[in-house]
Every structure is written in structure tokens, then in C-alpha cells.
Amino acid sequence: MTLFVLIIALLIEQIRPLPVDRWVLQPLRSLSGNLFARFGDGQGGHGRLVWLSVVVLGTLLTAVLHYLLWELHPVFAFAFNVAVLFLTMGFRRENRFFSEIHLALRMGELDRARALLADWRGRDCGGADASELARLAIEQALVGAHRSLFGVAFWFVILPGPSGAVMYRLARFFADEWGRGAQAESDDSSRFARRGFELIDWLPARLTAASFSVVGDFEGAVYCWRTQAVLWPDKSSAILLASAAGALGVRLGMPVHESGGIVDRPELGLGDEASADYMQSTVGLIWRALLVCLFLLVLVGLAGWVGG
Numbered sequence: 001m002t003l004f005v006l007i008i009a010l011l012i013e014q015i016r017p018l019p020v021d022r023w024v025l026q027p028l029r030s031l032s033g034n035l036f037a038r039f040g041d042g043q044g045g046h047g048r049l050v051w052l053s054v055v056v057l058g059t060l061l062t063a064v065l066h067y068l069l070w071e072l073h074p075v076f077a078f079a080f081n082v083a084v085l086f087l088t089m090g091f092r093r094e095n096r097f098f099s100e101i102h103l104a105l106r107m108g109e110l111d112r113a114r115a116l117l118a119d120w121r122g123r124d125c126g127g128a129d130a131s132e133l134a135r136l137a138i139e140q141a142l143v144g145a146h147r148s149l150f151g152v153a154f155w156f157v158i159l160p161g162p163s164g165a166v167m168y169r170l171a172r173f174f175a176d177e178w179g180r181g182a183q184a185e186s187d188d189s190s191r192f193a194r195r196g197f198e199l200i201d202w203l204p205a206r207l208t209a210a211s212f213s214v215v216g217d218f219e220g221a222v223y224c225w226r227t228q229a230v231l232w233p234d235k236s237s238a239i240l241l242a243s244a245a246g247a248l249g250v251r252l253g254m255p256v257h258e259s260g261g262i263v264d265r266p267e268l269g270l271g272d273e274a275s276a277d278y279m280q281s282t283v284g285l286i287w288r289a290l291l292v293c294l295f296l297l298v299l300v301g302l303a304g305w306v307g308g
Contacts (some may be wrong), residue, residue, distance in 0.1 A: 002156070005085060006085065013090075013092045020093050047189020058166050059163045059164075060163070063161055066161025088168070097117075098279070098282075101116045110129070114126060117133055121136065123259055125257050126260070132274075134274040135274035138252060141282055143240055146208045147201075151172075151205070155200070168201075171196055171197045175236075178193045209243035213247055220270055220271075228269070250278045252269050
């Protein structure tokens, strides 16, 4: 049933994308803001309490609802799983931004590409040339594909019902929201949220990176993973970008224009500079990795069926 739920939720999202801001982010911002107003006094311990209240209780509540619906009828549990997975993925949104930037670069519309990328990343990239825009879009797409699809799917498979998908999505929300300073009550709260997400994402990120390696240039991916990922400041995305850059044979990272200045970053990958052509290759890499993961899930299901 897990495989069918994943496929159906993914198909529904591709056909009718979810308004993520309206149905996911805004309610979560309102909930976390109300909890912070109730419990917070500027101390990091209250940030931890808010995180635990939302992430842990949300995960447990989802598991209980799944169990109750399963006891009522498996069809209700199946529909619940599809609905929750649809709400927690958001892969189509990432794909839409990436496709529009790709088209803008193909048409030579750099200003439009910069505006789309700034809206997607939440940071201005004025002054970026075509290669830099392609590089940043590829990086955003790779991390976004993992966090909105592969990571969600991993925990959906591991924990009962859709509780794992809910846990991953909630932890990601707090890491993104507090990490950007939207909740400035305490730096300790931000560190706690980022650390919590890093722990939850530790194994899924490595499995996604391994999938990129398998469906691309394996030797290049492993070399970049081992030698370059340690240089990247964001540990949660380092191995994803390093392995994907090596698998694609493209150079990512490097200094970029951001918020009116130049941000120095280490180089990731080997080979050519990023371009619109490599953006198309990135799409193929992500979909091939997804097919590999689904195939492995089929094999696991068959093994369990035969063993049973």
C-alpha cells in the first residue's frame, strides 16, 4: 500500500499543485507564533518547548489517527495517507520555479530569471550572470527535491501511516523558519531547530545522495562527496550538492551575488560551468533517482510478500 500511496500522492500533486503557502506554511506560522506568544519569554528553552509541542505531538497525533482510521476501514486509512502525503510534499512547487527559470535562461531573459530565483530562494541575486543563475537554480532544485520528496518519502515509509512525513515536514518548517530569523526570540531556538532537522535528515540525505551517485557518474559523485562535502557550510545539504555535482559533471558552489554583495563559497563538483543544459540534466538525475527508489521499494515489498 505504501508504494501506491506515494505514486498517487505524487500524481495528484503534479496534476493539481498544492498552494503550499496557504495550506501549509501560513497555518504553521500562525500555530508556532501563538505558541511562542504563550510560552516564550525570549529564552531558548521555550523555543524547544514549542518545537517539541508541534513536531512530537503532531507526529503522535497523525499516527493515532491513522490507527483509528485503519481500525474503522483500510480504505479510510489509505485516503488519509494520500491526503497527508500530498500536504507534506510540495515537490511540484520546486519543479515549477525550476522550469520557469530554465525557460527564462533559454530565452535570454536574465532579469526574469533573477526575479524568479530571488522569489524561490528568498534572497536577492542581482548581478548574477547566466551561469551563476543556472548554478543557484540547480542547487536549489537538488536540495528542494530531497526535502520536498525524497526525505518526506523516506520517513513516510519508516514510521506508521503518514506520521513520518508529518514529522519531517514540521522539523523542516522550523529549521527554515527560525533559521532565517523569522522567529528572532532566541538564537538557541534557531540552533535547536536546525540541529533537530539535521538529525532527522541525516540518513535520508545520505540515501538521496547515494541515489544521485548510482544514476549519474558514480566515481565523480563519490569523490566529490568524500572530498568536498566537508567544506560546505550547510551540513544538511553538503553531501546532496557534492554528490549531485559529481554525478552531473558540473561545478556548483563558488562565490555568488546575494543581497547586494558577494558571498564566498567553496567549489563543489568537477567539470564544466553550470548552464541551462545542465539544468535539463538535473531534471533527469532527479527523476532517475526517484525511479531507483521506487524500484527498491517494490523489491522490499515483494521480499516481504514472498517471505510472508
